[in-house]
Every structure is written in structure tokens, then in C-alpha cells.
Amino acid sequence: MKNVPNDQIKDAKLEESGGLGVRHIITLILCSCLAVNYILRVNLSVAVVVMTDANRTDGQLVFDWSPEEKGVLLSSFFAGYLVSNVVAGYFVTKYSNKKLLLMSVTYSTVASLVTPFLVNWGGFYVMFMLRVSMGLVQGFMMPVAQGLMSKWIPPSERSRCGSIVIGGTHIGTIVSFVSSGFLGDSPGGWPSIFYFSGLLSGVWCLLWYWYGADHPDSCTRISEKERLFINKSLSGAATPEAAKKRPIPWRKILTNKAVYALMIDMVGHNWGYWILITQIPSYFAHVLHFDTSKNGTLAALPFICVWIVSFPVSFTSDYLISRNILTISSARKVFNSFGQWGVAVALLFLAYPPSVNAAVVAYTIGVTMISFTFVGFMINVLDLAPNYAGLLMGLTNGVSHITAIFGPAFVGFVVKPLDNVEGWKLVFLVAALLFFLGNLVYVIFGSGKIQDFNNVDESKSEKDTEKAEKEPLKS
Known part of the structure; x- marks a missing residue:
């Protein structure tokens, strides 16, 4: 396999691709996949507030969970997620991505629907x-999504389509915060939060089963014109058959500084990001004194801003790269710096807010800045190694989510009681420091160039495979 020559990419851009096509529908379905998965993932952030509120009168069971126990529950998802990401990265290179994604979301659907019954029974x-089990199966989501994008999305549309897909995480967060707050206050109480999440993800499973496809060559709905356009744009990518046979260059991957820079940046990002996602409802409830319904709506506001801002940001990134104003490496680092360091500055204001309104504004601006990372580290695996995008995402995303486990748990141990302002101040300062240091490493050592381990000699790999199949087993 060879890198995609610049003249081929330019020809692919100029060639008529039929405008909007099946690749864009796949993009939207992947966006909705991340949305429903994040609804399932984030719903406990609001639900746990309702489930432990002794003042509620909706007749639902109330649980006497300590702050430490709530912190453990909020981080428990990532115990499974951490392990399965690495495993999923390997599976993505060898098995049907469509089937892997369908099995993952189907299990999450069932788990959400049975949560009220089982938790009322077992606590x-x-x-x-x-x-933990939901984290295990959702660990396949990001590696599979990146693997599918590497097969469906031309380089000239990578920032835009990548931002749409990743934007699904924030659409899911918006829906989860708003709907969970509303449903938690409804007569159905906290169980309705899990029923709603499960029903939405079930609808997605039916959509993906009907329309999803592993590759343009295996899709029956795509036009021949669009198929040729995508395949020509991705002419350096391995064919589906070769992808299953090629060896994984583990030594080169595990000694590559750009991979480690990406991983370290993700470690810093995930610590702060998941504190913002999982702990803000408790912060609003116990420090800013918003009730549950206001909690959901207000906590969702920044993610609405993220989703809106991500569109001009992604188009700007693609424009600057296509006009050779910025290289891919420079664009990734510049936009990522706006995102990571912008959040760090906002967290400093959140740690020392002069008023409640100032805290809300700082939180909103800080989370909004994350939209810049959509065209930074979040799609960097597609730049480094398109042929191993799913594997790289599984590896880096899995390892980096160690901090997604310890971040929320850290809040549970530091913030005692939950209205302890000094405890929250320490939480925000630590998160700001990790956002800053992670991006600093990425700026110095990161890259947007295709790495040498992406280029596996398919002909040699196939000959070696055939030779091995013909040789008798040695005793």
C-alpha cells in the first residue's frame, strides 16, 4: 500500500461525486449512533441525583448512596470501556464493523431497559x-466509527464529516441532560430515564441493520459514480480482503512518538471532559442550587453551543488545509490548542467565580471550546494511519479513559460534603492543568502526517500468508 498522492486527491475533489450521497447518510447514522450511546452513557449523571433525593414524592425507591459510592457508579462505566477499547481496536481490523456496532448497541439497549427492575432488586x-458491562460493549463504538470513516470519508471531507460524527456525542449529551431532568421530575420518576434511553437506542439498531454497510464496495444503495469517487480518494487504503490478512505492525505503533503525543493529549482531555460531563449536575444542584429540571436544561446549554460552533470550525479547518494556508499538522495543532487551552482558562474562572452567573458563563464557554478539538486530536488517527484508524482509536481511547475512571472518582473523594466549595475549586484547577499539559505535549510531538507503519506491503503480506498456508505444521 502507498500513501495517497496529492494529485490523486485533487483529481478526486474535482471529479463529479454526485453531491450528497450515501457516504453522508452513513455519516449521519454514525452521528446518531454516538448520540444514542452518549444518552445511554450520560443519563446516570442526572438520574443519580434523582435516585438519591430523599425529598422526592413520586413513589419510586430512593437509594442512600454516599458521595463516594456515587463517584464509583459514575466512573464504573469506564472500567469496562477501558478494557474493551483496546480489544475492539483489533476486532475492527478483522471483522465486520457493521455487525460489531449492531451487537454493541443492541446490548446497551437491553441493559438500559432492564436497569430499573434489576436495580430496584439488587441496588x-x-x-x-x-x-461496567455497558462500558465493555460501548468500547467498540469509537474504534468502529473511526474504522468506518476511514473507509467511507474522502480526505477532502474529513474535517466536516468527522465533526458531524463526533458532534453526535454532544447531541446525545444535550438530549440526555434535558430529557433526564424532565423525566426525572415526571410521574414516571427515575426509571423513565432508562426506558427512554433504551427505546431510542432500539430504534437506531433497526436503522443500522437496514441501512448500514461496512464499505462502499459492500453497499447495495450507493451509485457507481460515488463508489468510484470514494475509492479513488482513498486509493492508498487497504481493500477489505487485504485488511483482514495484513499483519499489525505493533512494534512501530508502540514506538511512534506521534501516537504517544495523541494518547497523552487524550489523557488530559478525558480527565477534565468527564468531570464536566458527569459532575456538573451535582455541582449545579449542591453549590449553585438549581433544581433537577433546571439542572438538565442549563447543563445542556454548552453542548448546544458546541454542536453549533463545530460546523464553522470544521469548514474553516478544511478550507485552510485545502488552500494550503495550513498543513494538516499545523491545522490539527492550532485548532486543538484553541480547544484544550480554551477549556483550561474557563476552568480557572470556574474555580474562582465572582458570582453564580459567572460560573455558568465560564462553564458554557469552556465546554463550547471543545468544538475546536473535533478537528484536532479527535480525528488525528485518520491522519496518522487510515489503514489502522480503528486500531489506533481503540488503543489511544482505551488507555486515555483511565483518567475518565479516576476523574469522577477523584471528585467523590475530594468534594466532601457536596457543597464544599474548596473541594470543587481543587477539582477544576487539576482539570485545567491536565488540559494544558496534554495539549502542550501534542503541540510539540504530535503530527498530521501519515506514519510509516500505515504502509504495509500487501503483496508481500499475501505471499507470506499463502506460503504459511501451504507449509505443513511443524511439531
């Missing part, structure tokens, strides 16, 4: 096991 430990 804390059952909830813990459900969240």
Missing part, C-alpha cells in the same frame, strides 16, 4: 455491574 452492586 448499588447491580447498578455497578450494569454500568
